Amino acid sequence: MAHLLTIIRLFSGIIFCCAFSSKIIFAQSNPIALRPDVQVEFIKKVPAYCARIAIDPVSNAVMYAETGGKVHRVTFPGGIVKDTVLYTTAKHHVTNIYGMAFFDSILYLVGNEPVDTTYKFGLVVRGKLQPNGIRLWDTVAVTQYYPAGNTTFDHGFGGIIPTPAGDSLIICSGSRTDHGEVASNGGLFPGIREVPLTSAAFCISSASKNLVLPADEEGLAPFLYADGLRNTFDLAYTSDGDLLGCENSGERDDPDEINWIQKGRHYGFPWVMGGNYNPQQYPGYDPDADVMLNKNSFGYENGFFHDDPEFPPKPPGLVINAGIENYGPDADYYRDTTTGIIMQTGDLGTFLNSFTSHRSPIGLLFDYDQVLIEDFNGDGFMLGYQYEGDSAGNRPNGQTGTILDPSQDLVHLDFEKNEAGTNYKVNSTRIVGGFEKPVDACLLQNVVYVIEYSNKNNKASLWKVTLPVAASTITTADLPEEELCPGEEVTVTFSTTGIFNSGNVFTVQLSDENGSFNTPVSLGSITATSNTSVEVIIPSGSAAGDDYKMRVVSSNPAVIGSTTEEAFEIACPKPASTQTEDIMATSAKVKWEEEDCAINYQVKYRIAGNSWINVNANNDSKKLSGLSPSTNYEWKVRTKCVADPKIYSKYSPISSFTTLPLKETLINSKNNQATNHFSFYPNPAKDVTTLTFFLQEDSFLDISLLDMHCRKVKTVVAADFSEGSHQVQMDVAQFASGMYFLELRSNAVLSVRKIIIE
Structure with missing residues (x-):
């Protein structure tokens, strides 16, 4: 193959020559592991038209769906393969299953539903697992009818994934055209290309019931998540929680893409595909001179590629997000848009956005539990669906395929973000080859289940790919606080590698005040098989000390995890x-x-x-x-x-x-000028006078009326008063006319004032 590529690079004028096809072996055989630490096993033959596969997170059973509506469960009692049809269209009402996903015990199905050959609509249903094991089905969402393209390029709804919290669903609708051309469905819809319900991703609440997604742009706007996605059939979140999606490009030899799908972004279709500009958007396009276009393709033969002066221009200011950069060494074949020469980015030290033309990336998944060896730990994997073609993308039987890429494989994807953090880059490496149109995959710990697609019964198979497992380890993260209190609640987070079996219990242990685990104290446990966190309470009787540490241990297998690197203090601090x-x-x-x-x-x-x-x-x-x-x-x-x-x-x-000394004040004021503490009005008084006083603090207050010899005549008030201003009325009509004194005594103040009673 390396010799063939060299010839192609040197002699671009013969890249379509049939002689090159004779050098490629197209025979199909059983899948072959391309690494010695990867094993491939046949499980069973499967029916025709299988489209999706997933792991039921409740039972860990393998579930797969036929496009015709049957949903199967595969189990292995006593090592025997048992395939059971659990659900049919009669139960869930989806006639054409294109998408399937679980969140906890809920099963979601996506229907790509035709209305004869004129219209179609998208359908999302939900199967809620009941305590008796039965699922109750209802409709999450349905779209209004939209015009069918009625060609092989009319993709419809398919990709679905619940958000990590499970509160929303991301669903994807593919394009109704190959590259944005008019698809009038035999003249039923003149001038119609893409419509608002196609080539996009939508976000809806997972709690929705009978939600109707409108067909008009304005009504659909609240649900639009991302646009310009040609056919994102598979979605997966990275271990860091970023949403990625795979899609194929059109019939030109533009790279297929994997995108970091973010809310509000546009990914180029129909103006840009795989980093290449769609030439049909420019007046004067001549498909016969297009070196990127296979002249045996369905689109070329049926006139979908042509000079198209009415092609909608890219909106001014539209920012297009590029596909993830692929640096090879595999799935990286591309054709130069000017010379037509086929090259590999891995050979040239450059990149491609994203994968070999027509390999149809599919079956995207990630090692969420991080059980795999370091080479694969936390990484992604995908399938290549399409057959291998020759340098023109042709096969001997007249079908089209990739451009020289073997495809039909399982590919390891090693992602990292670019320095700016604006996109990912990836190295893609084939680890299993030789599948027959693998259409979807799922991962259970270190086992990848791959299901194939065929239009004939017992032609496609279900395969088991076993990946190498890392040693089982537990790493306890340092606590967010360096000082803890007795009785304080703390979240202990830890990460794992390798496999922890069903029923495993992780337990958080506390050292003594010197950091020793000779007699550890168990603080709390959780039943789990991978990374998680545990809420624990610091024992109230913990001795004061500043060398405490924590660790996490497991039961199945028995593993003692690493201790926290940083010691912490437990103490009840004095003010x-x-x-x-x-x-x-x-x-x-x-x-x-x-x-x-x-x-x-x-x-x-x-x-x-x-x-x-x-x-x-x-x-x-x-x-x-x-x-x-x-x-x-x-x-x-x-x-x-x-x-x-x-x-x-x-x-x-x-x-x-x-404390301050008690203040004493004798006030003898003829003009009755008020003080800050005590005043009364009127003075002289005949019937009633009103006493006003202000307290700087809560106090017990005694106000008395004294005669000329300072003998108490009457207690006016003796009570507790709050801080602030107060008023008290005093009846003076009962007293003989003459001069008296009013005495106010509080915790902090003694005040005496003269009063005349008439």
Whole structure:
């Protein structure tokens, strides 16, 4: 093959010569592993027209679907292959299955439904698993009718994937044309090319029921996720949560694409495919002179390629997102758009957007559980569906295929983002070859199940590809906080490699305060088989220390995971930065820095040398009331970290303060000028006078009426009042006329004022 490629590069004038076809072996045989650590096994023959395969996450059974509506379950009781038809069109009402996906126990099917040969519509149904094992089916969404193209290029709805949270569904609709040409369906729809419901990805709520997706652009706009996707038949999320999708290009030798599909982006169709501009968008296009166009293709023979002055121009300012860059060494054949020479990017140290023309990338999947060896760990895989063709893309039987690419294979995809983080690049390497039109794949731990497509019964097969497994390891991530409190809830995250079997239990263990696991404390467990996290609570009785560590261990297989690299502290910290504010004669505010561990605080205070008095505080301060004026006080505070059993920190260092002296004021004002604390009106008073006073703090207040000899005549009020302004009315009609005094006495103030009663 390397010799053949060299000849093709040197002698571009004979790239369509039949002599080259004779050098390629097209015979089909059983699949062959291209690495010694990969094994391929035959499972069974499958019916005609199989289109989809998936793993039921509840039972781990293999599920596959025929386009005609039958959904099968494959199990292996006692090592015997058992194939059971579980669901048919009579149950789920999909007559033409093109898409299938699970989220937890829910099975979604996508129908590409024809209305005779005139119209078609997309259909998404949901099968909810019931406790008795039966699925209840209902309709998630259905599109309005849209014009059928009624050609082999009329792709319809197919790709579907639930978002990682399961709250939405991404569904894809392929184009109704090969490359944006008019597809009038025998004149039924003059001038119609693409319509709003084609060549796009849509996002709908997974909770939708009988949602109708409109056929007009304005009504469909709220659901449009991404546009310009020719035929994204397979979707998968990377291990990092980015959505990727595979699609094939048209009948020209433009590269097939894999795209990082992001909301609001446009991916080029029909103006750009595989990084190449569609020449039919330019006036004067001559398909006979197009070196990228196979003259044996269906589209060329039926006149779909032609000078097309009415071709819609690319909208001004439209930003097109390029396909992911493929650096080979496989699935990287391309034809130079000027010379027609076929080359491989892996040989040239350059890239292709994205894969060999016509290989039809399909069956995209990822090692989410990261059980595979380092070469494959967390990486992607895909199938090549199409046959291998010669240098013109032809086969001896008259069919078309790839341009020299063997295809019909399982390809390892090693992705990484570019330096700007704006797109991915990938190295693609064949690891299994020789399938017969593999149409879909699914992954269960380290086993890839591949299903083939055929239009004849017992021609296609179901295959099992076993990939090499990494050693089972557990890596415990460092905790987000370096200081933890007794009783605090913490999320412990860990990653795994290798296989952990069904029923495996991961347990989080805590060391002692010196970092030793001689007698570890189990904090919490979870039944799982791969990366996850566990919510645990730091034991309330943990000894104070700053060398604690954690690790995760497993039960099946028994693995002791690595410890956290960074040690952490467990302690109930005492309050810091203590200070005293708002010191008055009978009160003061004590304050400190709030501690994260605190559920509340305990404050102790006393007259210096006397016994301590305990009070509780719910936040970072406490007002101490009922103090004695001109007195030295001491106080300290500690943190309460756990309520039951009670866990306290040590006390803060003792702080001290001195209350202010009690203020005494004798006011004798003939003009009755109000003070900041106490006033009354009218004065002189005949029947009633109104007392107004202002308190700087909550206080017990005593207001008395005194005679000329300062003897109490009447207690006007004796009660607790809150901080702020107050008014009290006093009846004076009962008293003899003359001069009196009103005395106001509070915790902090003594005020006396003269009053005349008439």
